[in-house]
Amino acid sequence: MRYRRLGRSDLQVSEIALGSWLTYGVSVERGRAGACVRRAFELGINFIDTANMYGRGAAESLLGELLSAYRREDFVLATKVYFPMSDEDRGLSRAQIFKQVDASLQRLRTDYVDLYQCHRYDQDTPLEETLEALSELVDAGKVRHIGFSRWTPRQIRAAEALTGVKRFVSSQPQYSMLHRRPERRIFPLCERLGIGQIVYSPLAQGVLTGKYAPREAPPGGSRAASRRLGRTSKRFADEKILTAVQELRPIADRLSLSLPQLALAWVLRDPRVSSAIIGATRPEQIDENVGAVGVALDEPTLREVDRVLDRVARR
Secondary structure, three states: OOEEEOOOOOOEEEOEEEOOOOOEOOOEOHHHHHHHHHHHHHOOOOEEEOOOOOOOOHHHHHHHHHHOOOOHHHOEEEEEEOOOOOOOOOOOOHHHHHHHHHHHHHHHOOOOEEEEEEOOOOOOOOHHHHHHHHHHHHHHOOEEEEEEOOOOHHHHHHHHHOOOOOOEEEEOOEOOOOEOHHHOOHHHHHHHHOOEEEEEOOOOOOHHHOOOOOOOOOOOOOOOOOOOOHHHOHHHOOHHHHHHHHOOHHHHHHOOOOHHHHHHHHHHOOOOEEEEEEOOOOHHHHHHHHOOOOOOOOHHHHHHHHHHHOOOOEO
16 A cells, blocks of 8 residues: 555555445444445555434444454544535534534544535535634534535635634545546645645546446446435446447456556546545455555556547546
8 A cells, every 4th residue: 555645744655545435334234334445445445434414323332332443543534524414414514513523423433524515605605604613623623624625725714814713634525537627726726735636536436447348237236226326426427438448358468457446546547636535345356456555557558548539538
């Protein structure tokens, strides 16, 4: 495993992070979840990402149980706040932030989280109120650093312009070979501000694994085959996209990589990316994904990837 500094913080995070959206506490039973967490630690992953709304607290609760077997100082723990936790509880007001962080800490069985992220921007709460509340959490020792997910450049600049509050150290955008939009404005802005990128969906909801073939039904047991989870993969299920992904195979084969390893190595080629979040339902998936660490893609390879994906990548 290799590690990178997260923005202007003092956190050193593994290049591969273990996420828990739609998996732990939701669709993956405890035994397999425990096996995945164990394997992640064995391979040097020190960064665990979750959110209070994943399974309405179920992911945090299961992770709290599983992570209690490890020394707290040996891993970096991140969670998020914003989405509804009940009919009344949602958003980034001071009252909600204080209520939700205490609930998250209780579920996670810890006194603090290393990174507390605004899961989205709250249009109904003054930005000053949100940042002042987050700053109070840092001063109280419940949170070490703060971040955000999927904020616009305008929102990021507005937060940076506030005085007397803590600064964001991380951004969590969707980013992959197929979804490159953050490269245009988010990455350059955050680089200037000392904000690191923790990217999610680096395998494009599993499409970049190559397991979905054009004009064929999704394999049984896959996310796309699930009635409940499949909608998250539909955005990349276009036949042109699936065909282009299959055309990446010769590139991966030439480099002795699997398609997931090629996709993750492509994401990690950018030094502005501090870590790429993966989801895993089996320990073997973690082994394969970690195989992307340290892979350097040369310029001819990157140009070839661009040529294959030029018509289907979102920029």
